[in-house]
Amino acid sequence: MIAKIKAKIEDICVDRSAARITLLGVPDVPGVAAKVFSPLAEQGIGAEMIVQNSMRGGMTDIGFLVKKERLDNAISICRDVAQEIEAQGVSFSTEIARVTVVGDGITEDAAISAGMFSTLAAAGVNIEMIVSSSLFITCVVEAEKAEKAADALRAAFL
DSSP states (O other): HHHHHHHOOOEEEEEEOEEEEEEEEEEEEHHHHHHHHHHHHTTTTOEEEEEEEGGGGGEEEEEEEEEEHHHHHHHHHHHHHHHTOOSEEEEEEEEEEEEEETTTTTTSSHHHHHEEEEHHHTTTTOOOOEEEEESSSEEEEEEEGHHHHHHHHHHHHO
16 A cells, blocks of 8 residues: 555655744634735735635634745735634634645545554644645645655655
């Protein structure tokens, strides 16, 4: 099974260029995502890895990544939006990194994501966010553990 997995994985990358923003306690109603991301777009701030968690009580959290050099402006916009939509607050972190496993069709084999997550757990690396496509699986982790995560994944898969 490991040989089959290794054949699909082309690279393992670390990216430290992003920061995470989370809008906390956002009302879970139609149009709220547009109210969050439209003002960011108007200022040319792109959002990546957007995650919305469904929660009880009609509230949700919306987390996403922005380029670190755009963080101050993004936080200011998000604080204004949070006030407008009556969200509970805004949090952010610059101490994150993305660790990505790259390979064509890797999400077609469930053993790859399971192996990635098991490898990170065994290395003591907590996953904060996950996104995948047919070409990659990316985990957001604490910046100080990014190299440890990448080394563990390289040892397991490459």
